[in-house]
Amino acid sequence: MRRKLVVGNWKMHLTRDEAASLVGALQENFVETDAEVGVCPAYLSIGIVRRIMEGAPIALGAQDVFWLDQGAFTGQVSASMLRDAGVTMCLVGHSETRGRFGKLDVPESTVGYFAETDETVNLKIKALLKHGVAPILCVGETLEEREADRTDSVIQSQLRGALAGIAEFKNGVVAYEPVWAIGTGKTCDASEASRVCGVVRAALRDILGAQADSVRILYGGSVNAGNAKELFSQKDI
Structure with missing residues (x-):
């Protein structure tokens, strides 16, 4: 269980x-x-x-990681450094590091600074697994993608890209976070959140086989004390 x-x-x-x-x-x-x-506090904390x-x-978790163990990469933190600091889990592919914001608090011209791709997410997951840190892979659609009925295909594509070449997603977690619900006060309806998490589970089975059934799937996006119980009661969350 x-x-x-x-x-x-x-x-x-x-x-x-x-x-x-x-x-x-x-x-x-x-x-x-x-x-x-x-x-998952900020690095300095x-x-x-x-x-x-x-x-x-x-x-104890972290919010991001770099995929190489060391080198001339100013400002970056490696998986080995996180492990040494006592970190046991780490977010990867969060919509904000991908430059996909539900609520934009920076000038639109600067969004390119946040340039995470499925390829870099994949490299980060491999680095975390190598050092025994559990990846929390974040996936989710924008409001525009949802309104275009692309929610399922976007998430399936993100999962395939992030998990390419990974035979064992040991202790890995997937977090479904609809971009339009992050920090906006809007929450995905519990039944729809459960449906999408079911889509995640099915995609994981296609990618990982039987081990997909042991992967935990989280829902994130304006979760609070008032809606957490209903979300937790859903089958795949």
Whole structure:
């Protein structure tokens, strides 16, 4: 049976002190659960969050990774560095690193800075698997793609590209995050979210075979205390 997973992506929020305060409050108010819980702080907060969470049933994640172990790649962080820092899971292919924004907070002319592709996502997944860090592969469609009835084909294409040449997606996770629902306050209807997660499962079976049934599929996009229970009750989420 697949264990439920809840992961908080803190994005580019919180100073080190603020991150320490938040994770301290999370520990203090943590309710014992059968679900696995993880947080993905900004790089600079990983160390202090790890120290405060030591011994707690909360996994430490990162928000991105570079695919080579070392080299002249200014500003990048490798999978081996993340592993050394205590990270056990890492987001890859998030719509924001792909330059696909539901709510655009930067000038449109600068979106090209965020240039993630299926090929780079694939390289990052391979690097994470090599170093024993669980990839959380993010997929999702824009509002324009949804309105053009391309949701399923876009997600299937993203999965095929990201998992090309990967025989074993060990401990890997897929997160379905409709771009139009991220940070906008809009949430995909629970039944539709479940349907799309079923599309993800079927595509994973085509790509990975029987091991696809053990892959956990998350839903992300304006999830909150009011809608989480209904989303969690869906078959493939």
